[in-house]
Amino acid sequence: MTIKIAIADDHAVFRSGLRALLEKEADFDVIGEAGSGEETLKMLESRDSDILILDINMPGLSGSKLAERVLKKYPRLAIVILTMHEDEHYLQELFRTGVRGYVLKKSTGTDLLQALRAAYRGEKYIDPALVDLVVSPYVGKPVSKDSGRLGLLTDREKEVCRLLACGYSHSRVADKLCISPRTVESHRSNIMTKLGLENRADLIHFAMSNGLL
Numbered sequence: 001m002t003i004k005i006a007i008a009d010d011h012a013v014f015r016s017g018l019r020a021l022l023e024k025e026a027d028f029d030v031i032g033e034a035g036s037g038e039e040t041l042k043m044l045e046s047r048d049s050d051i052l053i054l055d056i057n058m059p060g061l062s063g064s065k066l067a068e069r070v071l072k073k074y075p076r077l078a079i080v081i082l083t084m085h086e087d088e089h090y091l092q093e094l095f096r097t098g099v100r101g102y103v104l105k106k107s108t109g110t111d112l113l114q115a116l117r118a119a120y121r122g123e124k125y126i127d128p129a130l131v132d133l134v135v136s137p138y139v140g141k142p143v144s145k146d147s148g149r150l151g152l153l154t155d156r157e158k159e160v161c162r163l164l165a166c167g168y169s170h171s172r173v174a175d176k177l178c179i180s181p182r183t184v185e186s187h188r189s190n191i192m193t194k195l196g197l198e199n200r201a202d203l204i205h206f207a208m209s210n211g212l213l
Helices: 012-022 037-046 063-073 088-097 109-120 128-138 155-165 170-177 181-195 200-209
Strands: 003-008 028-034 051-054 078-083 101-104
Touching: 003 012, 003 037, 003 109, 012 028, 012 109, 028 037, 037 051, 037 063, 051 063, 051 109, 063 078, 063 088, 078 088, 078 109, 088 101, 101 109, 101 128, 109 170, 155 170, 155 181, 155 200, 170 181, 181 200
Parallel strands: 003 028, 003 051, 051 078, 078 101
Antiparallel strands: none
C-alpha cells in the first residue's frame, strides 16, 4: 500500500531534498508541497494525504496553530513535525495538539522514515536525540517497580526495551544485538503491546521504573 505524503516547509531547497529522499522509498508517494500555512490548507483540500510533514516556523500560521486546524478538519491525518527546535515546550505542545511524530532536521533520514511509518501505523515517535527532554521530568523522582509487567517480557525484549529507551535507533539496536532491523521492529511492537505502552515516553518511563536503564 502506498503512503501519500504532503510536505509543508518554507524552504524550497529543503523541500526538494526531502522529496528526493522520500521518493526513493517504494511505499511513499509525495503528493504535494507547500511553503506557508495557507498553501498547506489549500493543498490538503485538493489532495488526499495520509501524512503531513510539517515545519514549525512557516509564514502565516504557526506550526502548532496549523496542526490544530488541520487535525480538526482531518482527524485521521498523521502529522510528523520536522524541525530544528530542540525544545521541550514545542514537543509537549505539539503532542497535546495531536501530532504523531517529532523529528529534528539534523537527524538521519532513517529516523525520519521510521517516524513516518510509525505515524502511519497510528503510533507516536520522538526523535532519539530528544530522549533527555522526555526523561528529565522523572530524574530524581522516586519510581515504583512494576515487576509484574516486567515479567511479561523475554530477556531479548528487555534488552531491546533498554536500548530503545536509551535513544538507540532501530538500526543501531539491530547492529548491537546482531539481528535485523525488522526483528527489532517486531520486538518493539511486542513490547508496546504486552506493556500497554503508547509512545517512546511511556517506554522510557517503564525502563527507568524497572531498572532497565
